[in-house]
Amino acid sequence: MSWIVVEHLAGGGAVLHELAPGDAAAGGAPDLSRGPTASVQVASDDLAAVVAAREADRPRWVLDEVALRYPPLLAAGVRLDRCHDLRLCHAILRTSASCSDSALATAVPGPWDARHAPEPDAAAESDRQPTLFDDLAPPESSDAAASLGSASSWNFWHGSGARASTVVASSPSGGEGEGGVVPDPLAEPRTPAEGGPADLLAELGAQLEAVAGSEQPGRLRLLLAAESTGALVAAEMAHDGMPWDAAEHDRLLTELLGPRPAPGARPARLEELAAQIRRALDAPALNPDSQPDLLHALRRAGLDVTSTRRSEIAAQQHPAVEPVLAYKKLSRLLSANGWAWLDTWVRDGRFRPDYVVGGVVTGRWATSGGGALQLPAQIRSAVRAEPGWTLVVADASQLEPRVLAAMSADGAMADAARGADLYQALADAGTVSSRKEAKYGMLGAIYGATTGVSAALMPRLTAAYPRAIGLVEAAARAGERGEVVSTWLGRSSPRPGPSWWAAREAASGEGADARDVAEARRRARDWGRFTRNFVVQGTAAEWALCWMAALRRRLRDLPGRPHLVFFLHDEVMVHSPVGVAEQVVEAVRDAAAEAGRLLFGDAPVEFALDVAVVDSYDRAT
DNA sequence: AGAGGTCGCGCC
């Protein structure tokens, strides 16, 4: 397989550096020892066409940051099959315990540790004048990229001739800022970037070296490939958008809230409920949107509540309860997914959230707008397939306990994880007395329940599934000691912050009193719950990434261009021509089986799916 | 006026 490094130039345009294929022992990694076999400069206007032509060979494209570089290609109609996202992969390798001795992991923080990939910059020119922005960078950062590359890759590149540098030295022909976003130097202070191909090639070299020297190269390679494919999918989903029926959404809002009010005004239904609340609480001037005011009025009316939390109010007997709960529900709908949301996030019948790949420490995705990961069930009927199309919605049922069974190689739990309903199987095995207990118990084991029904079930679960429970317990103990834990493929947890260590220090110091000790213990347990969950949630996220990547590849070969339009932790949605839906269902199932094999080999765990073919999202269960 | 913190609730 060939690898092509895309070096974007500051003024527009790019240089494509082709790398020699490595031997099979390197897991498909390219041979970096003699530099690129060819470097070709491409004007920005030609980039999409050139990339599209090269894509026929299905190379692995090496990009500094997919989220920046891929959308323009998509807009030009170009799709990439596979890639390596240097920024995302750097973040993983930087903290992975699997390669903690690597040059990449031990270097001082550099440009690749910033929130965005370092940009090639006119500032890198040798004759440039110093600017005030230089002062904003840490003094050591100018050496950071070089030290990250270390002697290994950096010197190889430049020892074998300055071919790449020569290309870069010629002026780009694409024209300044044409069709591209010109970085605003005032928007964000940047470290002085070295610019040129050395950054990309040296960084790639450092990454491949870290992987090759790691404890589990195969797993890390899979993780980096899955993460990078995730970046492609995220951009593609933002490009294609989720089919959204704005008229249906508006109809729904009008039905529940009344007609759309003037900006700032309460919809009619909320106004009615507010009046009811005021009467029931005998508080004529009450604004139910104010939590303190509402709490005060509730208590004055005799309700035994300490907050305005839904669950607390619901437990009370009072005429105000019903309207207050109704008000909260509807005002939430209005503020989170009302007309303002519709105006902001839905265009031309598509909802396009900004997915943030790797945005969560565990490896889950986040979103930076639109709240796509929390689409309430209430409005899912607005997610509607185009005429002639349908939605294939699939979610992995009980993913986290299944992942735990597989990663711990717990035979008894794997037995339970072989069928469609893991919780029922636990109950049938006699470990616990009901399916409900099984569910609470397992979730408690994964989340770290310390009290209540769930905690009480732990001894029985531990006896029946010693390896599975042992794995999460070990992760919890490690976290309590402040140690790092890792997912199956090698994403590692962050370390606790300074205040955590300070609390621990204070508790063991001379003047420590009981409060210091209790505080340190509490913080230790909190962090242990985090690391306990990290290993399972993070590995589940890896399974899901592999599932989606495998699905994406299968979709590519189906007719009519069925495409992913949504991904939510353990759930995917494919917008598919009606006639292809059955093939998509098959692809979704095959991809799940493939993801299981990719991560866990032939571990006897089934990753069961619930799959629905529906016209609108609310009809999928 | 704007920043930052907290609450409450939506999703997994």
Added chain:
DNA sequence: AGGGCGCGACCTCT
């Protein structure tokens, strides 16, 4: 309950 999030609204502080 217990883990991970994003977000809007309100409130407080500066």
